[in-house]
Amino acid sequence: MQIAWMVYLGVLLLSCFMCLFRVARGPTAPDRTVAIDILGIVIVGFCALLSVVTGKEWFITVAITWALLSFIGTIALAKYLEGRGFDE
Amino acid sequence: MSELIASICFGIGVAFTFFGCLGLLRLPDVYNRLQASTKCVTFGTMFMLVAVVVRSGIGSLGIKALLCLVFILITSPTAAHAIARGAHHSGVRLWKDSVTDEYLKDRGEGS
Numbered sequence: 001m002q003i004a005w006m007v008y009l010g011v012l013l014l015s016c017f018m019c020l021f022r023v024a025r026g027p028t029a030p031d032r033t034v035a036i037d038i039l040g041i042v043i044v045g046f047c048a049l050l051s052v053v054t055g056k057e058w059f060i061t062v063a064i065t066w067a068l069l070s071f072i073g074t075i076a077l078a079k080y081l082e083g084r085g086f087d088e
Numbered sequence: 089m090s091e092l093i094a095s096i097c098f099g100i101g102v103a104f105t106f107f108g109c110l111g112l113l114r115l116p117d118v119y120n121r122l123q124a125s126t127k128c129v130t131f132g133t134m135f136m137l138v139a140v141v142v143r144s145g146i147g148s149l150g151i152k153a154l155l156c157l158v159f160i161l162i163t164s165p166t167a168a169h170a171i172a173r174g175a176h177h178s179g180v181r182l183w184k185d186s187v188t189d190e191y192l193k194d195r196g197e198g199s
Contacts, residue, residue: 008102
């Protein structure tokens with residue numbers, strides 16, 4: 001069972017690095033925005049897994065906060081891409 | 089028993105997340121990447137949060153996980169739609185082998 005948790009954590013870490021590769025490499029700005037959005041959601045899952053593996057409850061609080069901040073950041077970046085102000 | 093079910097749910101979620109990120113890495117174009125990765129990664133993360141609920145029951149941990157699940161279910165498609173709209177408005181065109189671009193026609197008629 002312990003090995004299964006380690007494999008899951010490793011695969012999620014690999015997914016995070018795939019997203020970071022796309023952030024670094026992506027040819028246009030929307031590519032990078034998509035990668036940042038996906039990275040935020042992957043990290044929420046990572047925090048959920050960590051809360052089970054370590055048995056510490058506050059990881060799931062971190063996950064909720066990360067989801068909120070990631071959503072706000074993504075909406076701000078999308079507005080910026082569209083070329084509008086934030087109050088429209 | 090609930091430990092085993094939670095482990096299997098985590099496995100499904102991790103697999104979906106990994107394949108979503110693989111799509112983000114390999115597909116040719118912004119819109120392809122968006123549609124592959126957003127759906128798969130959202131489903132995978134929701135499955136992982138369901139696994140937390142199954143393992144810990146409805147306690148302080150499970151309620152928080154359910155809250156996070158509902159929030160991700162609502163916000164992730166919204167963010168993806170906003171990004172796609174922003175990308176199209178900022179002038180990123182479709183991949184060369186894409187067949188049709190209906191949104192461009194709609195925008196042309198609208199303005």
